[in-house]
Amino acid sequence: MTVERVQQIAEALAARLRRSVAVDDHSLQLVAASPDRGDSDPARVWSVLHRRTRPEDVDLAELRLISAPTRVPPNPNLGLHARLVVPVRYRDTLLGFVWLIDEDDTLTVEERVDAVAAANAIAVLLHERLIVRDHDRALAGHLLDRLFDASAGERAEAVTELLQQGLIDDDTHVGVLVARHADTDVRVAVHLACRGLPPASWLSSSGRRQVTVLLAGRRSVEQALRDTADTLRASLPGIRVGLGAPTQGLGAATVAHRQAMIALSVVESLGEEAAVADFGRLGAYTLLGQIPADVVDPDVLPIGVVNLLRLGPGHELLHSLEVFLDCAGNKQWTAQLLAVHRSTLYHRLDRIEEISGLDLADGGDRLLAHLAVKLLRLGRPG
Structure with a gap:
């Protein structure tokens, strides 16, 4: 797997340079981290535990502009030792960062060249991962469309393919939400809201101002559904979210999707009084919301x-x-x-x-x- 190969490169580089190495993606989410080499600081410990770099540790806007190894000065107030950051770029497209703790500024020119070579190798792997993710997203969007809008036979085929392709790991419990914003692309907000969920436990459609999210797992997804909706509401003012009633099995997701659409219609009609509507709590609106204007x-x-x-x-x-x-x-x-x-x-x-x-x-x-x-x-x- 791509992440395992990135991990191998990070560990090999750490062993050669005798210092801790970490690899983030372009949004500062941790991809790989070498074992501690005795030079870890509180910032690195936090990053490894939370699988991402603390936002206050770096200026992401500035980092996205660098094209060569760059020294990040220490910040004692944040428990941050000095570091060397090497941009991970594939044909000028920024895909991530390689971090090396360099408290005493002792990295040699040769070691920096070694770090750049490692970053270039990682760039190829992260690019491959993007291609796979793009394919998975396109496939997931297609299968979700069939799951929600197609005939019963096509829905059954979509269920089988979602499980066989490993896009959904377990469909014992299933929930659906639909998020919409009148003016803003909601896809980034949706992915940020869902990034903490387990792999193969969620899928989203590929719309811009309206995105459907399906959650699935061995245990109840009711709380995860509400938490995701609350995160969206907090992160993107003006967004409206409709939640379907949690159900069991992907085969029943089409009903949950219809319920989520009704809830979304209701919450949009009620204006500023609410941002999230849960179908199970709509009362009379579960029926009235189905009546076209x-x-x-x-x-x-x-x-x-x-x-x-x-x-x-x-x-x-x-x-x-x-x-x-x-x-x-x-x-x-x-x-x-x-x-x-x-x-x-x-x-x-x-x-x-x-x-x-x-x-x-x-x-x-x-x-x-x-x-x-x-x-x-x-x-x-x-």
Whole structure:
């Protein structure tokens, strides 16, 4: 495997130069690290434990510009000894960095040349890994499309191929989320949010502003699904995420994907009130979110209901009605939630009945009113 070969090069270089060596990829994620040669500092220990270089230890923007071995000065406040960093480039494309601890600036010219040769060999391997990853990503995207959108027969074939190709290791438990941003490419945010997950436990589609992520594993993926959604919400303002209900087996992922799409539609319709919607917690919206906007025609609703809805979702009468209906008609509870006197609530309910022509003591009228205000929040009707 590519990583094993990079590890071998790092260990051989460390043995020849008698100092610790580490290899990062272009985003400072650790690829390989030699055994400790007695020169480790707190920064290296942290890097090995967390599988990445601490962001505060280096200026990544400056590192990406270097084209030759460069000395990084010590920083006692960070527990960072001086280092030599050698860029790993393949045909001028930066793929990573080779790090050598050089506290006393004792590396000779010959040793630096040796380090550059090792970096060049690593560059070939990391380039090969990129090709494999690009192929795997393309294959994964194709198989996810078939898993979610194709016929039952094609879905079964996609399940078999995902498992046989090793793209998914175990599909005992499966979860799906869909993330979308109106203006920004979300792919980088998705990969950063998922990079801590075990290998062969997640896949993502290749869209730009909308990405589907599938998580799978031997144990429940429910918490991992929510953690991933929370990370996306924190890292990319304006993103909206819909979560499907966790299920079992890749064959059931198409239902989870549909649920995630419904949840995403709901959270986008609700605007700034939320960034993440979990299908299992949507309540009535699990059903209402499936109703296309063009199915509900306001022209064929009772005129009183239309007049009520024309007040707009921010109007105090509509808000009071929604809270009243959410409280199952409990007026005391409703008044408490609205922070108004009960007589004020009674007056508002009377006005609602006058405008709409509905009888809020009637179960059918109450159901109609509840559906109307919830659909209004989703941008339907009108």
